[in-house]
Amino acid sequence: MRRCAIYARYSSDLQSPASIEDQLRLCRTYADRQGWAVIATYSDAALSGFGVEHRPGYQQLVADALATPRLFDTILAEDLSRLTRDTAELLRLYRRLQLKGIDIVGVSDGIATSRQGAKVQLTVKGLVNEIYLDDLREKTHRGLSGRVARGLSSGGRIFGYRTVPDAGALRGAGQTASARSEIEPREAEIVRRIFRDYAGGRSMKQIAHRLNRENVPFPAKDTKRGPARRGWALSTIHVILRNEKYTGVWIWNRTKFLKDPDTGRRRPIPRPPEEWIRHERPELRIVEADLWDAVRGRLSILAERYECGPGRTPGGSARVAYSRHLLSGLLRCGVCGARMTARTITRKKKGKAYRYGWYACSFAVEKGSAVCGHARWYRRERLEQALLDRFREATTPAMAETIARLVNMRLAAALRTRDAHNAQAKAEILRLEGEIGNLVRFLAQGGESETVREELRAAETALKSLRVELAALQPTDAVVQREIHPTWVLRKLEQLDDLVQREPVKARMEIAKHFDEDLTLSPLPSVAGERRAEVKGRLKADSLLPDQEAVYLRLVAGAGFEPATFGL
Helix, strand or coil: CCEEEEEEECCCCCCCCHHHHHHHHHHHHHHHHHCCEEEEEEEECCCCCCCCCCCHHHHHHHHHHCCCCCCCCEEEECCHHHHCCCHHHHHHHHHHHHHHCCEEEECCCCCECCCCCHHHHHHHHHHHHHHHHHHHHHHHHHHHHHHHHCCCCCCCCCCCEEEEECHHHCCCCCCCCCEEEEECHHHHHHHHHHHHHHHCCCCHHHHHHHHHHCCCCCCHHHHHHCHHHCCCCHHHHHHHHCCHHHHCEEEECCEEEEECCCCCCEEEEECCHHHCEEEECHHHCCCCHHHHHHHHHHHHHHHHHCCCCCCCCCCCCCCHHHCCCCCCCCEEECCCCCEEEEEEEEEEECCEEEEEEEEEEHHHHHCCCCCCCCCCEEEHHHHHHHHHHHHHHHCCHHHHHHHHHHHHHHHHHHHHHHHHHHHHHHHHHHHHHHHHHHHHHHHHCCCCCHHHHHHHHHHHHHHHHHHHHHHHHCCCCCCCCCCCCHHHHHHHHHCHHHHHHHCHHHHHHHHHCCECCCEEEEEEEEECCEEEEEEEEEECCCCCCCCCCEEEEEEECCCCCCCCCCCC
């Protein structure tokens, strides 16, 4: 009996989640009619079909399909666009599955890769899917452009304004009424206050702290991300001071959004200035020209003073994913739940500059004590060293033996997979060489057919690709079939500090694998004049730190105190 797997997907959270069940039911009915056994189902909900990195269900499907031995013989989908709307990805998937002897069947569109001419059908289907996305994008953009030209809202809320139904632009029955933007008086006065304070010499941080102390209502969009987003932030002030709409000049079409083929996420791409659509909206002016110019003048001076040189990054919080600091993105404030961010302070002493690294609650720093009272700063090297020492203590000789055994199992499995891929590639090369030989003999004997020539070119291209793939799979002198010893693990552990300094991003990813949630850092009562703190996190069942419901690190905060101590 033929074994099959089913894949289902829908694109938007505006669609019904029942769509997944409907697709699965359709594919199961088809499998029953064919007498096939469904052994696995995979799905992705509310995720675009363009790109694959953001779709865990699709990735698991492909990983299982390429496993040895193969788990199923056929992949069923309601429509091939459910698998992907990217022609290149669809053809790549087809070629990879062809080597494994796995077919793809689209139940609704009637495409099956086991049939003659399947590659042409896949190419045409992929192009149709991409054209559909392009057409949808253009229609959406054209509709928004028309709304803007009529003075209507194009979506998105701006602090200081509100949208109201536009009675003169109501559409036909069953259609949504259009909306216009108008000034929201209370919020507009807050915007004016921010501009006046900044023009008067206050910093963005001082403005945010003062607004939070006075419980001034903050932009509603911040509340959508949960209670940890409460309060005014420096970044919010930054955005408001640079928003030209407050002067009554509304510029649309500055940016277009394209999906990254690797991640599937939308990325903003700047449009050239000649494509911008500029509208003068004096009825929506909140900030007068002289106040706007005063703020822009001060922003320009600061930009010149703190302009970054080549190879340097602007000031502010670095992106967590690429931060060079070990605990960036892993630590949260135990008081308010916000991120603990890495910060660097430079101080001069006797003509020399000294740089000090710290971790501090981002809300306490940027929003002030009215939002979070966790005002302590923690020396970066002490905090990081405390965690590394805890992992080092946990790696006993018995643990090193366990790690070595698991690594050796992985090595053995990888070698078996490589050998299996080797054998499959060699068999496919022999098949293609025979097929190419037959086609060449046909042409040499006087047979003339454009279809045969196309098949010959396709077979030669596939053969070249397989030979390159086989060469990459062949073992080299650097790849020796060997096992690691527990002493190798212990030697590597002795170099842990150097490894972390060289590869902090990878080290952070490895540390995160041991915890079910972010670590929290909370201040403890001072003991004998020493400021102390506690780091706590819930461990995974297979963590390197075993037999602990939670691990606690107790350390001394600040500079000039005793070295870190631990308590469990």
